[in-house]
Amino acid sequence: MECQTKHNYSMILVDYNTIAATVCYIKYCKDALISKGNIEYIIVDNSEDASGFEYLKQHYELSPVKEMDKGQIYSFELEGISVYYYATYENLGYAKGNNLGAELSYSLFGDSILVFSNNDILFEGKLNLDIAGDKFTKDVVVVGPDILEGDKHLNPMYKKSIVNCLYGNMIKTLRNKIEDHYTFSGCFWFFDSALFEQVGGFDPNTFLYFEEYIIEERIRRADLKMVYCPEVTVIHDHDYKKETPQHFEKVSRLFLKSLCYYAREYKGVSNIKMGFIKYPYLIILKLFVLLKHIL
Numbered sequence: 001m002e003c004q005t006k007h008n009y010s011m012i013l014v015d016y017n018t019i020a021a022t023v024c025y026i027k028y029c030k031d032a033l034i035s036k037g038n039i040e041y042i043i044v045d046n047s048e049d050a051s052g053f054e055y056l057k058q059h060y061e062l063s064p065v066k067e068m069d070k071g072q073i074y075s076f077e078l079e080g081i082s083v084y085y086y087a088t089y090e091n092l093g094y095a096k097g098n099n100l101g102a103e104l105s106y107s108l109f110g111d112s113i114l115v116f117s118n119n120d121i122l123f124e125g126k127l128n129l130d131i132a133g134d135k136f137t138k139d140v141v142v143v144g145p146d147i148l149e150g151d152k153h154l155n156p157m158y159k160k161s162i163v164n165c166l167y168g169n170m171i172k173t174l175r176n177k178i179e180d181h182y183t184f185s186g187c188f189w190f191f192d193s194a195l196f197e198q199v200g201g202f203d204p205n206t207f208l209y210f211e212e213y214i215i216e217e218r219i220r221r222a223d224l225k226m227v228y229c230p231e232v233t234v235i236h237d238h239d240y241k242k243e244t245p246q247h248f249e250k251v252s253r254l255f256l257k258s259l260c261y262y263a264r265e266y267k268g269v270s271n272i273k274m275g276f277i278k279y280p281y282l283i284i285l286k287l288f289v290l291l292k293h294i295l
Contacts, residue, residue: 005036010040029041146229148236
């Protein structure tokens with residue numbers, strides 16, 4: 001497919017104690033990603049002790065670039081490309097971490113297309129980013145690719161369908177308030193940097209989960225658009241089997257917290273009605289975790 005316009009990209013990777021894997025992923029992206037414009041890389045280190053900083057000091061020469069709110073920004077050379085590193089010294093979660101990366105990208109490179117990515121994404125050979133970049137117009141905030149996870153296509157994520165799947169009738173109060181709009185998985189997607197700032201970025205009140213639903217609300221309320229791009233396919237190569245029962249319980253509680261926030265702040269569901277969702281969920285979660293320990 002012939003792409004029409006030169007676009008510049010800034011890939012933002014929020015890392016938590018997996019810096020070696022993130023560096024390897026950037027090396028992989030360097031060989032796999034194609035664009036007529038520049039592709040920049042930013043690592044936001046969410047580890048509390050900035051363990052990534054020690055790793056990078058041992059393996060690369062770090063050069064100070066500028067000061068930001070959370071501290072010093074460094075760059076290092078990785079196989080001929082510059083990578084920018086931002087240590088937060090606290091686990092900010094998905095929304096705040098990616099917002100910081102977007103802020104740094106704008107201060108370094110100006111307007112660009114932001115690529116928010118996990119470090120467990122694979123590509124089917126070479127991937128031309130400009131196929132997605134050409135989908136942007138003056139009112140398009142987000143372009144979402146086709147994402148394969150096993151035999152499933154994650155995108156587009158229809159909000160009503162997903163809530164039905166997760167909770168069925170237990171969440172009827174919320175389900176009835178969700179129109180059949182769609183959003184995209186947050187593991188790999190493209191944003192116009194100026195419009196991302198215009199809609200307020202990701203809601204910093206969420207730590208993990210429901211960022212996708214909330215950003216869709218913000219975009220729709222601003223009368224802007226999200227566009228699906230099935231011509232671009234990526235693979236989410238996440239190994240859920242490695243998750244321990246303790247980790248499962250932790251992330252499930254984070255999911256519930258973000259769900260309640262989204263329902264209350266964006267869909268107007270009362271705390272009383274949310275109680276009919278929250279407490280059965282916690283009981284089922286405890287039983288499920290107990291079974292995982294036993295089995």
